[in-house]
Amino acid sequence: MHPNALIDMSCELLRAVLQLDTPADSVVSAFFRKHKGLGQRERHALAETAYTVLRQRPLLQHLAQSGSGPTERRLTLLAWQGNAAFLRGALNQTELQWLEQVQALDKSSLAPKLRHNLPEWLAQPLLERLGEEQFWQLAASMNEQAPLDLRVNTLKAKREEAQAVLAAAGIEAEPTPFSPLGLRIHGKPALSKLDLFNSGGIEVQDEGSQLLALLLDAKRGEMVVDFCAGAGGKTLALGAAMRNTGRLYAFDTSGHRLAAMKPRLARSGLSNVYPAQIAHEREERIKRLAGKIDRVLVDAPCSGLGTLRRNPDLKWRQSLFAIKELQAKQTAILAGAARLLKPGGRLVYATCSLLNDENEVIAEAFGAAHPQFKALPANEALERAHVEHADRLVENGYLRLWPHLHQTDGFFAAVWEKQ
Numbered sequence: 001m002h003p004n005a006l007i008d009m010s011c012e013l014l015r016a017v018l019q020l021d022t023p024a025d026s027v028v029s030a031f032f033r034k035h036k037g038l039g040q041r042e043r044h045a046l047a048e049t050a051y052t053v054l055r056q057r058p059l060l061q062h063l064a065q066s067g068s069g070p071t072e073r074r075l076t077l078l079a080w081q082g083n084a085a086f087l088r089g090a091l092n093q094t095e096l097q098w099l100e101q102v103q104a105l106d107k108s109s110l111a112p113k114l115r116h117n118l119p120e121w122l123a124q125p126l127l128e129r130l131g132e133e134q135f136w137q138l139a140a141s142m143n144e145q146a147p148l149d150l151r152v153n154t155l156k157a158k159r160e161e162a163q164a165v166l167a168a169a170g171i172e173a174e175p176t177p178f179s180p181l182g183l184r185i186h187g188k189p190a191l192s193k194l195d196l197f198n199s200g201g202i203e204v205q206d207e208g209s210q211l212l213a214l215l216l217d218a219k220r221g222e223m224v225v226d227f228c229a230g231a232g233g234k235t236l237a238l239g240a241a242m243r244n245t246g247r248l249y250a251f252d253t254s255g256h257r258l259a260a261m262k263p264r265l266a267r268s269g270l271s272n273v274y275p276a277q278i279a280h281e282r283e284e285r286i287k288r289l290a291g292k293i294d295r296v297l298v299d300a301p302c303s304g305l306g307t308l309r310r311n312p313d314l315k316w317r318q319s320l321f322a323i324k325e326l327q328a329k330q331t332a333i334l335a336g337a338a339r340l341l342k343p344g345g346r347l348v349y350a351t352c353s354l355l356n357d358e359n360e361v362i363a364e365a366f367g368a369a370h371p372q373f374k375a376l377p378a379n380e381a382l383e384r385a386h387v388e389h390a391d392r393l394v395e396n397g398y399l400r401l402w403p404h405l406h407q408t409d410g411f412f413a414a415v416w417e418k419q
């Protein structure tokens, strides 16, 4: 494809993505479905350029104020993630000079908001919580691409065996530092071509998500509920921890998400999972299970701000108002799900948000309103689940994972035992 034709496509994709009315990954997928003829390298350049603009939107929009031509073209030139020589083939002399000048600017003297690239309502509480040094480390880490983590399905293979099979296929994978089930891959190999993947030996899952499932410590023969199961990332991990015995209910209000669990369940070999769409957390079916369940995971709907490395558009699509609405949902779901537990049962509340408001604030309010639930320090629960260096993952008794400290998505979890 001629360089200018690819840049025009990048402008078209940027126009769509920057409307911010639909998740960026859906916009990118729809764009590639429309332009079927694009090769692997062209897709990579277009998608990564769009993601770079989303990650650094304030900075790039500021820099794009100079120069000439359509704004999307200037943003594309500034954020280009394809071959640099290929890009130069598309530029006229004026554009080349402009790009060189802008790239040579010293960005360290720019205003903070142009360096952290976060909206103020998000930057401020993070700065308050983390302090200057860690705040800037976090801001930098959010602009990096997340590694590809796999969870080995121990019903089918041991971690070392899966690692060896991957190596034989030319894919280098190293054990994850904390999860005993994880492998980390650099780059994005096509896993769907591997027998190991198609036979359910591995699943793509961030190490942080693996740790959340481990916190529940689900055991053989138990009655377990994954209350917000979605497409089943954690359900599959819980089912394997239960060694395909007992009963694992996978509830969600979204039938669409539960449907996406089906092929994954089929690959996993699990037959102890019972997916069910629920209307809400107070419905009759839930009430009938009250007091009967050994372990409940509430992987609550949240702002997703811990996943900014993968979903940088979220920082522009979320708002303080949306967080307030989510808090009400989180509180109601946690209280509803807690009713299911029998005495001695374990409850885990988790989010992939970085904000205290969706995490500690919800957990502390729940603890205060439910004295029969005793908080369990997350490091103890993790150690019992054979997680190494568990102390490094916990703040004030809660699991707190940060991209800049743990190379995982940002996660929170609180654990209680019902007395």
Ligand SMILES: C[S@@+](CC[C@H](N)C(=O)[O-])C[C@H]1O[C@@H](n2cnc3c(N)ncnc32)[C@H](O)[C@@H]1O
Residues within 6 Å of the ligand: 209, 227, 228, 229, 230, 231, 232, 233, 234, 235, 251, 252, 253, 254, 257, 278, 279, 280, 281, 299, 300, 301, 302, 333
């Ligand atoms: C963070 S996602 C779950 C991700 C999933 N556990 C995984 O590991 O892939 C939160 C889920 O909560 C679901 N949800 C929203 N409101 C709910 C409710 N009242 N009861 C149960 N699930 C709900 C959403 O549909 C969404 O799938």
